[in-house]
Amino acid sequence: MTSENLKIISLDVKDVRFPTSLGAHGSDAMHKDPDYSCAYVVLKTAKGTEGHGLTFTCGRGTEIVVAAIKSLSELVVGQTAIDIFKDFGVFWRSLTSETQLRWLGPEKGVMHLATAAIINALWDLWGKLLNKPLWRLLADLDPEHIVSCIDFRYISDVITKEEAIEILKQGQKGKEERIEKLMKEGYPAYTTQVGWMGYSQEVIIELCQKYLDMGFTAFKVKVGQNLKDDIKRLKTVRNVIGWDNKLMVDANQVWDVKQAIEWMKQLAEFKLLWIEEPTSPDDILGHAKIAKELKPLGIGVATGEMCCNRVMFKQFLQADAMQYCQIDSARIGGVNEILSVYLMAHKLGVKVCPHAGGVGLCEMVQHLQMWDYVALSGTMEDRVIEYVDQQHEHFVNPVVVENACYKVPKRAGYSTTFTPETIPKYEYPNGTEWQLMFSQGLFPDPCKHQS
Amino acid sequence: MTSENLKIISLDVKDVRFPTSLGAHGSDAMHKDPDYSCAYVVLKTAKGTEGHGLTFTCGRGTEIVVAAIKSLSELVVGQTAIDIFKDFGVFWRSLTSETQLRWLGPEKGVMHLATAAIINALWDLWGKLLNKPLWRLLADLDPEHIVSCIDFRYISDVITKEEAIEILKQGQKGKEERIEKLMKEGYPAYTTQVGWMGYSQEVIIELCQKYLDMGFTAFKVKVGQNLKDDIKRLKTVRNVIGWDNKLMVDANQVWDVKQAIEWMKQLAEFKLLWIEEPTSPDDILGHAKIAKELKPLGIGVATGEMCCNRVMFKQFLQADAMQYCQIDSARIGGVNEILSVYLMAHKLGVKVCPHAGGVGLCEMVQHLQMWDYVALSGTMEDRVIEYVDQQHEHFVNPVVVENACYKVPKRAGYSTTFTPETIPKYEYPNGTEWQLMFSQGLFPDPCKHQS
Numbered sequence: 001m002t003s004e005n006l007k008i009i010s011l012d013v014k015d016v017r018f019p020t021s022l023g024a025h026g027s028d029a030m031h032k033d034p035d036y037s038c039a040y041v042v043l044k045t046a047k048g049t050e051g052h053g054l055t056f057t058c059g060r061g062t063e064i065v066v067a068a069i070k071s072l073s074e075l076v077v078g079q080t081a082i083d084i085f086k087d088f089g090v091f092w093r094s095l096t097s098e099t100q101l102r103w104l105g106p107e108k109g110v111m112h113l114a115t116a117a118i119i120n121a122l123w124d125l126w127g128k129l130l131n132k133p134l135w136r137l138l139a140d141l142d143p144e145h146i147v148s149c150i151d152f153r154y155i156s157d158v159i160t161k162e163e164a165i166e167i168l169k170q171g172q173k174g175k176e177e178r179i180e181k182l183m184k185e186g187y188p189a190y191t192t193q194v195g196w197m198g199y200s201q202e203v204i205i206e207l208c209q210k211y212l213d214m215g216f217t218a219f220k221v222k223v224g225q226n227l228k229d230d231i232k233r234l235k236t237v238r239n240v241i242g243w244d245n246k247l248m249v250d251a252n253q254v255w256d257v258k259q260a261i262e263w264m265k266q267l268a269e270f271k272l273l274w275i276e277e278p279t280s281p282d283d284i285l286g287h288a289k290i291a292k293e294l295k296p297l298g299i300g301v302a303t304g305e306m307c308c309n310r311v312m313f314k315q316f317l318q319a320d321a322m323q324y325c326q327i328d329s330a331r332i333g334g335v336n337e338i339l340s341v342y343l344m345a346h347k348l349g350v351k352v353c354p355h356a357g358g359v360g361l362c363e364m365v366q367h368l369q370m371w372d373y374v375a376l377s378g379t380m381e382d383r384v385i386e387y388v389d390q391q392h393e394h395f396v397n398p399v400v401v402e403n404a405c406y407k408v409p410k411r412a413g414y415s416t417t418f419t420p421e422t423i424p425k426y427e428y429p430n431g432t433e434w435q436l437m438f439s440q441g442l443f444p445d446p447c448k449h450q451s
Numbered sequence: 452m453t454s455e456n457l458k459i460i461s462l463d464v465k466d467v468r469f470p471t472s473l474g475a476h477g478s479d480a481m482h483k484d485p486d487y488s489c490a491y492v493v494l495k496t497a498k499g500t501e502g503h504g505l506t507f508t509c510g511r512g513t514e515i516v517v518a519a520i521k522s523l524s525e526l527v528v529g530q531t532a533i534d535i536f537k538d539f540g541v542f543w544r545s546l547t548s549e550t551q552l553r554w555l556g557p558e559k560g561v562m563h564l565a566t567a568a569i570i571n572a573l574w575d576l577w578g579k580l581l582n583k584p585l586w587r588l589l590a591d592l593d594p595e596h597i598v599s600c601i602d603f604r605y606i607s608d609v610i611t612k613e614e615a616i617e618i619l620k621q622g623q624k625g626k627e628e629r630i631e632k633l634m635k636e637g638y639p640a641y642t643t644q645v646g647w648m649g650y651s652q653e654v655i656i657e658l659c660q661k662y663l664d665m666g667f668t669a670f671k672v673k674v675g676q677n678l679k680d681d682i683k684r685l686k687t688v689r690n691v692i693g694w695d696n697k698l699m700v701d702a703n704q705v706w707d708v709k710q711a712i713e714w715m716k717q718l719a720e721f722k723l724l725w726i727e728e729p730t731s732p733d734d735i736l737g738h739a740k741i742a743k744e745l746k747p748l749g750i751g752v753a754t755g756e757m758c759c760n761r762v763m764f765k766q767f768l769q770a771d772a773m774q775y776c777q778i779d780s781a782r783i784g785g786v787n788e789i790l791s792v793y794l795m796a797h798k799l800g801v802k803v804c805p806h807a808g809g810v811g812l813c814e815m816v817q818h819l820q821m822w823d824y825v826a827l828s829g830t831m832e833d834r835v836i837e838y839v840d841q842q843h844e845h846f847v848n849p850v851v852v853e854n855a856c857y858k859v860p861k862r863a864g865y866s867t868t869f870t871p872e873t874i875p876k877y878e879y880p881n882g883t884e885w886q887l888m889f890s891q892g893l894f895p896d897p898c899k900h901q902s
Contacts, residue, residue: 030548030550031553031554032550035551057551057554058554060522060549060551061552064515064518064519064561065555067514099484099509100482100485100509101511101512102481103509103512104508104512104515104560104561105560106757107733108560108733109759110555111512111561112560153731154730154731154733155707156708157709157737157740253557256606256608257605258608280605280762281557282559282605282759282766283766284736285735285766285769285770286605308559309733311731311733311737312733315736318736319736
């Protein structure tokens with residue numbers, strides 16, 4: 001591979017949306033009608049290899065992330081992939097600290113979602129160039145190279161470059177045995193599918209039984225809109241899944257701090273492993289207070305899907321504000337920043353249980369968590385990957401979950417390449433499926449709306 | 452005024468940029484070449500009254516904020532102003548918690564900058580409809596009405612609606628006397644103009660003398676790129692301004708936590724009132740640590756211009772992580788959210804010294820701080836408003852600073868209406884000044900660049 005061949009000659013971005021609001025799939029206390037969507041990036045090198053990356057969105061607003069990716073693309077197109085990968089941490093900072101753009105974040109919100117999509121596409125490209133799935137690419141990189149991908153700015157008070165290298169060196173021991181075990185058994189999953197807020201009692205019972213039959217032993221249910229309903233829903237779920245299986249609840253940020261504590265005390269009888277997102281995703285001290293109050297009840301605090309960057313994760317970890325670290329693959333700035341969070345969580349003894357479920361999130365986090373098992377923490381104990389059975393059919397290499405375990409992905413890249421049909425059908429607003437739905441009156445046509 | 456007359460019939464948004472990078476004005480350790488800019492919103496009611504609001508940006512990326520404002524505009528156009536102002540907190544939440552858009556924040560980054568521009572335009576409109584400058588509009592609203600503008604979600608563990616009303620009722624006492632004093636004396640300002648990073652020694656000396664002669668007694672200097680240069684710059688400044696005047700320094704987030712502490716110990720000899728933005732604006736625990744270490748040296752910690760919302764401010768205040776609260780008028784979600792920060796700061800005994808300097812920021816914060824003096828804290832002691840003498844000529848009612856004090860604004864609204872010439876000249880990229888600069892080769896023409 002010459003470096004000229006590996007020049008990135010184009011960055012294309014698409015607004016792709018799926019009409020999930022029609023079935024209340026993915027509904028919770030704060031997001032009542034999501035249309036699971038993404039901003040989808042295609043990088044192309046001179047020799048023709050492509051990298052595909054995405055960031056998850058909830059429908060409206062995807063066009064803003066697309067605009068941000070277009071603005072960032074000037075920093076990517078014309079660069080040579082091989083030079084980026086040699087000093088990836090420096091390149092990462094060139095995106096997140098661009099002198100004029102950083103005012104719009106820094107490192108949060110729309111700009112960081114855009115950064116994630118681009119960075120994820122670069123990692124997919126790297127995997128494809130080396131013909132390795134991402135987890136394997138990561139596991140094969142030597143500790144110094146992994147660490148060179150990370151921007152340690154603002155986190156050196158918790159972990160330094162040198163400590164990270166030392167930790168990763170420790171993680172090398174027994175790597176091959178773990179890869180073998182992983183290939184055989186896969187990685188444990190839990191399901192969020194049984195308890196979306198919009199589901200009826202009957203649907204919940206049916207789904208609990210379905211996932212039990214599939215071998216699941218950990219289940220998550222949405223709470224926070226109405227206490228009586230929550231109690232009813234949890235009773236129903238416990239009735240079907242019994243008391244030995246794990247049960248978690250998710251409030252999607254609906255409460256204030258005191259309210260979270262009081263509400264959760266009312267639900268403690270259901271033997272809950274964690275309460276997820278009890279309050280604002282920015283409230284580190286609030287989560288710490290909630291965690292302290294709920295600890296005697298055996299309930300941990302889980303959060304992370306809306307934690308906006310490594311500086312916020314650092315503080316959640318420092319303050320004992322999260323017992324389960326729910327890394328998201330597309331909110332913080334892509335794989336590079338995620339690696340730093342895994343390292344900090346490992347150092348401070350907090351378990352990572354990734355957030356997934358949105359478009360492509362399961363596809364991505366399986367790689368990260370498998371790398372963690374193989375080359376960092378060395379254990380799957382008390383760790384699970386969220387699993388939601390939605391939108392996988394749109395990926396060329398969708399996740400495979402069998403016996404409630406993610407099977408190891410074998411194809412090169414980050415598993416985020418859409419099938420050839422997906423974009424023509426679901427690009428918003430011009431895809432054929434959207435045009436059909438507009439004509440059926442299922443959604444307003446934004447083009448007609450504007451005129 | 453009938454409610455039909457007050458229907459908002461249009462929201463127009465412009466990308467307006469000033470070529471400040473040509474003179475290194477506004478340069479600091481992280482923003483080496485800002486082109487001070489803004490996304491500028493014009494709301495129009497059926498009866499013709501307009502509200503003008505803006506959010507400050509640094510040049511590139513303003514187009515992303517413009518895209519976000521366009522996406523949010525559907526939630527505004529068609530609403531009736533009078534209904535919004537009746538229950539402004541509810542309307543505010545309808546923007547920040549829109550069920551699909553909130554994933555892109557929530558309440559941070561591009562989406563919150565966009566929210567700020569719209570909300571600020573609404574307050575300007577309100578002032579113009581009542582023919583009152585914003586500070587006076589705020590001071591005249593009764594406590595219950597002020598509090599109804601605020602979304603207390605996520606802050607009730609520090610301040611409740613009821614407490615806020617009680618505090619504001621206390622603030623009514625002596626209001627008229629304070630208005631009289633304010634009218635006579637104005638509000639104290641400090642200058643950031645003497646020490647931008649890009650300025651030469653000679654320029655610094657000249658500027659210090661100039662601002663001294665103008666009556667300034669508080670000066671701020673940028674630090675953090677090179678310790679020796681900082682020491683040299685501070686020596687120069689102290690030589691001119693003497694030791695009785697106040698001197699503050701600003702690192703614009705350049706350090707890690709330990710580095711901030713060590714660096715500042717080296718500068719302590721210059722008798723510094725505060726170190727501003729020593730590290731990541733998201734690092735509450737880091738700022739708390741720095742504040743604790745620098746307290747024995749008499750140096751306070753100041754931050755806020757990039758603090759992204761009331762939940763973050765809440766924690767900075769809870770953790771003793773800021774001794775000076777530098778509210779920004781255009782980063783958090785406009786006046787409504789700013790009111791909540793003033794109330795929390797007041798309750799927890801922290802002084803607010805607003806951030807200003809960017810396009811329109813001085814114009815806006817003067818109103819907020821004057822309201823604080825008149826109707827909340829009741830004191831100007833140890834409080835100052837930042838003053839930078841840039842871009843004021845573009846406003847119809849620019850700030851007036853005399854004897855180092857902001858004079859009380861008397862015209863209706865929030866002082867953020869551009870002169871009729873500004874947009875035709877500085878709209879990016881089609882304004883006449885930009886076209887001229889492109890033709891002179893001073894900036895690349897983005898239209899040519901893309902083709």
